[in-house]
Amino acid sequence: MTLDKNQIKAVIAKRVAQELHDGDLVNLGIGLPTMVANFIPEGVDVTFQSENGLVGLGPAPEEGKEEKDLTNAGGQPVTLLPGGAYFDSATSFGIIRGGHVDYTVLGALQVDQLGNLANWKIPGKMVPGMGGAMDLTVGARHVIISMVHTQKGAPKILKECTLPLTAKNQVNLIVTEMAVIEVTDKGLVLKELGPDVTVEDVKAATEADLIIPENIGSFGL
């Protein structure tokens, strides 16, 4: 089975969503991580924070019902659920740095076997800036990286990041369309395989050393 681009993103977002529990406060990064909100299992009550200043993020507004003063951290129009709240940027990052966010889900340019993350700068090429990513990776209790496994065939899960770091030793879990990989003190542990993916496939697409346990789970569409 070959997955198209949208299916790949959906597989990743759906698997990440299964990590979240009732009562968790979650911050989703821009892009693929934002899709995680569409796959929260039924009956699981998760609260989303957006670092521009709200908790209780709801679904995108219907067309024509956008409010100019209500956006997410990507500047897109959003809604607030009943019981949601607004606050200023210092409070927002107090929430983040203070350890009140249970999970942050972010994309990556590179991630390595020490749990280091690089996602804000390609020197000389692209320098968008770190935005809130450095605070989120340091402050959130769990950091999940959700990304396509390789970049044009080149591994993104490395022995050591070569790009400027966003944070050191902070990543807990990596979810791609090929695998779920846990960052542990001993190294990266392959926990689950994606649809029609073998251990050898993952090894071939990963530069980092992988610990392969006896029992490996699986996930799918």
Place this chain on the structure above:
Amino acid sequence: MFNLEKIITIDEAVDKIKDGMTIMVGGFLGCGSPENIIDKLVEKNVKDLTLICNDTGFPELGVGKMVVNKQFKKMMVSHIGTNRETGRQMNEGEAEVDLIPQGTLAEQIRCGGCGLGGFFTPTGVGTEVEDDKEKKVIDGVTYIYEAPLKADVAIIKGVKVDKKGNVYYNQTARNFNPLMAMAANLVIVEAEEIVEPGELDPNCIGTPHIFVNYIVGGEK
């Protein structure tokens, strides 16, 4: 001491902002930015400013319009990815860009306004953000020192402002605005609507009037 007659025209407001000043601009990707004051600053072409803002907006929205007009010699922001012109000016050496983690930037401004000498944060440890900064280990955790930030002038945006200068913010348009209102020598608020004192619920005021020097607006 604060002035009592606060409502001025937008031209009078912008005349108070001089070449070479350090300016804080409220807003997050344009949401909650004082667009009318920004447009007037573009028109008057005030130059060599140092910007303190969350981001550099979009080329046609928020403070991004001033970036396109090349009014900043330096920009202290957390994100420039939505405005290519900022990256171009940085790469070609036309302007200096200091990228700061968003939470650090917010706290630097908060400290500037609250009379604090800075703070120690775990954000940026082990990255290039820690270069040349003092480090401290507290209870086994490594922190880096970040200094407070102040400005000559802050331009902010409120949805409703009473004639005394109390500001009511709407939704996520609050963001950096109340922090900046405390951290600049001169604070100008752009109001969507100016109301009489007493009309705003005192429980819901985001920035008390004592921080606001001038009010511009009433035009939505």
